[in-house]
Amino acid sequence: MKNRFNNYTWGIAVALLFATMGCSKFEEINTDPEMPKVVNSSMISERIILGLANPPSQKSFMQPYMLTKxxxxxxxxxxxxxxxLGEEESSLTGLNDAxxxxxxxxxDGLAKSYAGIMHLARAIRFFEGTMKLGDIPYREALQGESEKVYFPKYDLQKDVFLGILAELEKADQLFQAGDKFTGDPVxxxxxxxxxKFTxxxxLNxxxxxxxxxxxxDLKVKERFKKIVDSGVLxxxxADNFQLIRADKSGQTYPFYKVSNSFVIYPMVSSEIINPLKQKKDRRLFYYAAPSALKVANGKQQNDFDAYVGVDPSLPFGDIADIVVTKDFSKLNDRYSxxxxGEPTQQYSYAQFCFIMAEATARGWIGGAAVDWYKRGIEASMKFAADNTPNQxxxxxxxFMDATYISAAIATYGQEFPQEIEKQIAEIILQKYLASYLQLSYTPYYDYRRTGYPVWKVNPSxxxxxxxTDKIPVRWKYKDREYNYNSENVKEAVKRQFNGVxxxxxxMWLLK
Structure with a gap:
């Protein structure tokens, strides 16, 4: 009994000791010195910008480039x-606390700059969502915490685009009035x-x-010309919206080989290789590796005929048979x-040049479409050359040195077609070739809008x-939209697609 009493009193004494003397020590011992104690603007900004600029890694990195053939x-x-394409939703992840x-x-100057990031990020995320789906929540989106709107209505796609354009105009004004800020990895x-990026x-x-x-209401051509006339582009x-990769955790190239079991699976498509071979374009040697079979049979690595693209529309069994023959081109080693690797672009100068070329061909702005077309090809070649070791x-x-690039773009310029529709076809093709393993879904959006490049579709x-004879033009709404926001999503499907x-x-955009 005495021992039990002593143990009891000892326990109380220890508890009191910790209560009176140990609280601060306990908190000190259990506080991670690496973890920030206060959230600030730069921390939120860095997370939002990385969310916009950083693509997923490994197999997920390759998913868009399967869709874009x-x-x-x-x-x-x-x-x-x-x-x-399956199902998708308008992802606004990371914007709740913007x-x-x-x-x-x-x-005040910093507040304006961070507000610019907020409006730009909103515009990009809403653009991505409506491009995939059609009508999406916009005006009532992200209103759960502030306005208790948990089941947002779906806005007409036209209204979403008007909102996106207004937010981009606002972002430009805020950046113009803002100050240099921290929390920007780009x-x-x-x-x-x-x-410039906004x-x-x-323009995109x-x-x-x-x-x-x-x-x-949209005034597309008028808006386009006004932005071009501003000259802030x-x-x-050097202006690319891209992340430069580094040999640090979380910063390596997304398809780098370490801990990446998927490096053995991609083949370079004939949709990429054939146009480059036809034009004797040396970007081929930067994008792909020669066929192992062709090299074994005596072809040199600098021979265009050593490179073999695979038709991605072939039945999977046929593709599996090709793997066994080793008569195909793998990705260039630099990607794994x-x-x-190379910087990962979300929006690039080359892309901008081809947008300008298309707008010029359509008569939206003055000038010669061929000049912007050549600049786009030059930017693409320089990007590959500048970011690839000359080995x-x-x-x-x-190797693509300055002499080669100058001669190549001159030849491309001489062969540029005269007919407007053929000009647009050639511009979109070169925009596609410049986007190899870059720009995510942009080539798909161009394809469904213009029909170019003319990708093969195999019903079998x-x-x-x-x-089965078509590439789909949109994703379906996710099941959880039907589960949690059923009334609003069904109304959007009814007005857009007759309830199916x-x-x-x-979608409205493509009509």
Missing amino acids: QVAWTELPEGYQYNN QYMVDFATT YAGNTLQWR NTFA VLIQLSRKAADP FASN ELVT DQYTHKM SSMNSEA DDPNQS
């Missing part, structure tokens, strides 16, 4: 390769660079509205062997069950 995949039949980035700013807080992205939005150029590859393993003895392999959530029915 740049690679064929040999692991298993992939829906994106075989025209089954307003706090503005609220926490310590000066442009180091340079507000002029952010203005305006260049706005407007070119995707090419079928609506006559709409009196991309001017070189180099820890830094045979990566250039296959076909297509997973687009409703129309069909991936082959055109």
Whole structure:
């Protein structure tokens, strides 16, 4: 009994000791010195910008390029390769707390810059969502915390685009009035660079509205010309909205080989290789590796005929048979062997040049379409050359120096067609070739808008069950939208697609 009493009193004494003397020590011992104690504007900004700029890694990195027919995949039949887009939703992840980035700013100039990031990020995310789906929530989106709107209504796609364009205009004004800011892994807080990106992205939005150029509310051509006349636009590859990769955790190239079991699965598509071979374009040697079979049979690595593209529309069994023959081109080693790979672009100067070329061909702005067309090809070639070690393993003895690039773009210029529709076809093809393993879904959006490049569709392999002879033009709404916001999503499907959530029915944008 005495021992039990002593143990009891000892326990109380220990508890009191911790209570009176140990609280601060306990908190000190259990506080991670690496973890920030206070959230600030730059922390939120960095997370938002990285969310916009950083693509996923490994197999997920390759998914868009299966859809855009740049690679064929040999692991298993992939829906994106075989025209089954599945379901998607308008992802606004990371924007819920964007307003706090503005609220926490310590000066008015910083508040304006962070507000610019907020409006630009909103515009990009809403653009991505409506491009995939059609009508999406816009005016009532992200209102759950502030306005208790948990089941937002779906806005007409036209109204979403009007909102996007208004937010981009607002972002440009805010950056113009703002100060250099921290928390920027892309442009180091340079507000002029952010203005250039904002305006260049706005031109990308407007070119995707090419079928609506006559709409009196959108004023597509007038807006386009006004932005071009401002002159605050991309001017070189140095302006690219991209992440430069590094040999650090979380910063390596997304398809680098370490811990990446998927490096063995991609083949380079004939949709990429054949046009480059036809034009004797040395970008081929930077994008692909020679066929192992062709090399074994005596072809040299700097021979265009050593490179073999695979038709990504072939039935998977046929593709599996090709793997056994080794008569195909793998990705260039630089994509998996180099820890830094190449910078990953979301929006590029080359893309901007081809947008300008298309707008010029359509008569939206003055000038010669061929001049912008050549600049786009030049930017693409320089980007590949500047970001690839001049070693045979990566250039296959076909280095693109200044002399080659100058001669190549001159030849492209001489062969540029005269007929407007053929000009647009050639511009979109070169925009596509410049986007190899870059720009995510942009080539798909161009394809469904213009029909170029003319990708092969094979009914015998297509997973687009409703129309095996077509590539779908949209994703379906996710099941959880029907589960949690049923009334609003059903109303949107009814007004757009006669009540059937069909991936082959055109959204307003494409009509």
